Amino acid sequence: MAQVRKTENARAKLLVVDDDAAIRKLLVETLRRGNYEVLEAANGREAQAVLQAREVDLAITDLEMPELDGLKLMRWAMQKCPGVTWMILSGQATFDDAVIALRLGAYDLITKPLATLDSLMVAVRNALRQRQLEREQERLRRDIERRNVQLTAHVRQLRHACQVMCEQARMIGEDLRRAERIQRALLPQTPPRIENFSIHAVYLPSRNVGGDLYDVMQVDERHFYACIADAAGHGVSAAMLAVLFKNRLHLRDDQTNRPVQPDEALREVNRAIFEECRAPSLFVTAACCLVDTQTGTATIASAGHPPLLLCRANGRHETIHRTGPALGLSPDAKYRCVRVRLGAGDRLLMYTDGISDSGEMGGVTGDRMAAMLCRPSERDGQALLHAILETAQDVQSPAGQEDDITMLLVTSEESPSLLENTVSSPRSSAVSPAPGDKTGAFVAMDDRQTFILIRGRGTWTESVPVHEISLAAVQANRDLTFDLSQCEYLDSTFLGTVQQLVDDSLAQDVQLRIQGIRPAVRRLFEELGMERVIRRISSETLPLPEPILPLSQLAADDVRDSQRLLEAHEALAALNDRNREEFRNLIDGIRAEVSRCEHARG
Incomplete structure (x- = not known):
C-alpha cells in the first residue's frame, strides 16, 4: 500500500482517447482534479503518437473511433508499448468489442453514458493500484528468483561441505581403529x-x-x-x-x-x-x-x-x-x-x-x-x-x-x-544393526498405530520424511511410537522435529510414545529442557510389526528442507531462554533465506 500511495503522489500519467470532444474534455478535467497528469488524443492515430513519445501508466480509450479503433490501438500497444494498463469506454452497441478488449487484458469497462464521475475515479484508482501491485509482484518474483539461485548455491556448498565432513569422518574412523589397535597393544x-x-x-x-x-x-x-x-x-x-x-x-x-x-x-x-x-x-x-x-x-x-x-x-x-x-x-x-x-x-x-x-x-x-x-x-x-x-x-x-x-x-x-x-x-x-542392515529412518504400521524406528544417527536429512509421515499419522488420529533402541545420536533438527510432533500430538489428543531410549539420547532431551518429550518416554517396549520398511528420502527441495530446519530450531528455542540464545544466530540465518522464498509458495 505504501508503494501505491507513492505512485499516486508522483502523479501517474493518464491518456484519454475519444473522438467525442465533449466526453474527452469531461474526462480530462475530472481526472486532473484527481491530481493526475492527463494527456489526450482524439483518435487511435494520435494515441499512437502520444504512446511513442511519452511514458503512460493508464490509457482510457473509446472503442468506436475513426482511422484506428480502440481494439486495433490495444493490439498495436500490446506489441509496441506493453507496459500500459487499459480501461475501455463502451456503449451498448460496442459491448461485444468490449468483451474482446477485456480478453486482451483491459483492466475495466466503463459504460457510456457515464452514470457518475465518482465511479470513474474509483475505477482509475483501482486500476493504478492493480498496476503497482503487478509491478511489485514482478519485482518480488525477480528477487525471489535471484535469492533462489543464491540459496541453491548455498545448499550446493553445504552438500559439498557434508561430503567433505563425511570423508573426514571416514578418515577419523580409520584413525580411531588404528588408535584402538595401539591402545590394545599397551x-x-x-x-x-x-x-x-x-x-x-x-x-x-x-x-x-x-x-x-x-x-x-x-x-x-x-x-x-x-x-x-x-x-x-x-x-x-x-x-x-x-x-x-x-x-x-x-x-x-x-x-x-x-x-x-x-x-x-x-x-x-x-x-x-x-x-x-x-x-x-x-x-x-x-x-x-x-x-x-x-x-x-x-x-x-x-x-x-x-x-x-x-x-x-x-x-x-x-x-x-x-x-x-x-x-x-x-x-x-x-x-x-x-x-x-x-x-x-x-x-x-x-x-x-x-x-x-x-x-x-x-x-x-x-x-x-x-x-x-x-x-x-x-x-x-x-x-x-x-x-x-x-x-x-x-x-x-x-x-x-x-x-x-x-x-x-x-x-x-x-x-x-x-x-x-x-x-x-x-x-x-x-541392539545394533547387523552388518548388512541399513541405518536411517524406518516405518512400520499395524491397524492402530505407526512406528518410527531410527537406526544409528537421526539427522536433518531424515527429519523431513519422518516429520511428514508422523504428522500424517497424528492428523489421522493414529497413535505414534518412536523406537530409539538402535539410535545413537539425534542432531538439533531431529530433536526439534520430535518436539514439534509431541506438541502436535498433544493438540490433537493423540498418543505419542518414545521407547527404548538410550541414556545418551535422553541426556540430549534433558540438556535442551524437552520436558514434554521426556514425559512421553515409556518403560514398556512394544514389538514392531512386520514389515519394517525404510523411509524413502524425499527429492531435494531447498525451500522445504530449509523450512524444516527453521521450524525445528524454533521449536527448541521456544522451550527456554538458554535454547533461545544458543540457536538465535542460526535461526536468524535460516529465517532470512526462507522468508524470501515464501512469496513463491503463495
Whole structure:
C-alpha cells in the first residue's frame, strides 16, 4: 500500500482517447482534479503518437473511433508499448468489442453514458493500484528468483561441505581403529606365570578407544602388581589420559629393583597428572595391588576407585574401599595402604564403574557381584567374569553398553591365567544393526498405530520424511511410537522435529510414545529442557510389526528442507531462554533465506 500511495503522489500519467470532444474534455478535467497528469488524443492515430513519445501508466480509450479503433490501438500497444494498463469506454452497441478488449487484458469497462464521475475515479484508482501491485509482484518474483539461485548455491556448498565432513569422518574412523589397535597393544598380552596365583581379565571399551586400563606385572621373583584405572570421560580424551597414567606410573624402583609401595606409586602419578593436565574434568581413578606370593599378603591403595571385592574360600566376602581421592584433583593428595592376606582359593576382584553404572537400572550391585564371586560352583575365573558381564548387560538400558568395562580377577590358586582384550558384547547384536542392515529412518504400521524406528544417527536429512509421515499419522488420529533402541545420536533438527510432533500430538489428543531410549539420547532431551518429550518416554517396549520398511528420502527441495530446519530450531528455542540464545544466530540465518522464498509458495 505504501508503494501505491507513492505512485499516486508522483502523479501517474493518464491518456484519454475519444473522438467525442465533449466526453474527452469531461474526462480530462475530472481526472486532473484527481491530481493526475492527463494527456489526450482524439483518435487511435494520435494515441499512437502520444504512446511513442511519452511514458503512460493508464490509457482510457473509446472503442468506436475513426482511422484506428480502440481494439486495433490495444493490439498495436500490446506489441509496441506493453507496459500500459487499459480501461475501455463502451456503449451498448460496442459491448461485444468490449468483451474482446477485456480478453486482451483491459483492466475495466466503463459504460457510456457515464452514470457518475465518482465511479470513474474509483475505477482509475483501482486500476493504478492493480498496476503497482503487478509491478511489485514482478519485482518480488525477480528477487525471489535471484535469492533462489543464491540459496541453491548455498545448499550446493553445504552438500559439498557434508561430503567433505563425511570423508573426514571416514578418515577419523580409520584413525580411531588404528588408535584402538595401539591402545590394545599397551595392555598386557599374555599373563605372567605367577607361583600359587592365577590372573583373569576382560576388557570391553564402549567405543573404539576408551579410558579403561589395566596391567599385570611381575616385579621380582616374589612380588607382582595388579593395577586397574579408569580415566574420566569416554573416547579419545579418556584414552590419552589413561595412556598418560600408564606412562607416569612407576611400580619398580629403578635403583633397587624393589617394588614401590602402592600408596607411594599413587602419590607420584597423582602429582604428575595434576601438573601436566590441570583441569577439573581430567582425573583418573585407580587401584593398585602389590601381592607377595610367598606370604599371600596383598597391599592395596585405591585412588577414588570403585570398591574392590575380596571373596574368601569359605564364602564370606569383604569390601576394600578407596584410600585416597582420584588422581589429578589435588597435588598434595595423600593415600594409604590396606593389607589383606589371600588364602588358598581366595579371590580379589578389581573392576571399573562401567560394570556397576551400566544402563539406567544401575548395573550390577556390589552385593550381587560378591554373591557371584563367592559362588562355590563357579571356579573358572574367566567364566565367572563373563557371567558378571552378561548380568550387567541384562540390566542395561536397551541401548546397550554406555561406558568402558574392565574386570581384573586375582585368585590365590595355581591354574591357567587368561587375559581377554577383545571381548564382544553379548548384547551388541540385539541392539545394533547387523552388518548388512541399513541405518536411517524406518516405518512400520499395524491397524492402530505407526512406528518410527531410527537406526544409528537421526539427522536433518531424515527429519523431513519422518516429520511428514508422523504428522500424517497424528492428523489421522493414529497413535505414534518412536523406537530409539538402535539410535545413537539425534542432531538439533531431529530433536526439534520430535518436539514439534509431541506438541502436535498433544493438540490433537493423540498418543505419542518414545521407547527404548538410550541414556545418551535422553541426556540430549534433558540438556535442551524437552520436558514434554521426556514425559512421553515409556518403560514398556512394544514389538514392531512386520514389515519394517525404510523411509524413502524425499527429492531435494531447498525451500522445504530449509523450512524444516527453521521450524525445528524454533521449536527448541521456544522451550527456554538458554535454547533461545544458543540457536538465535542460526535461526536468524535460516529465517532470512526462507522468508524470501515464501512469496513463491503463495
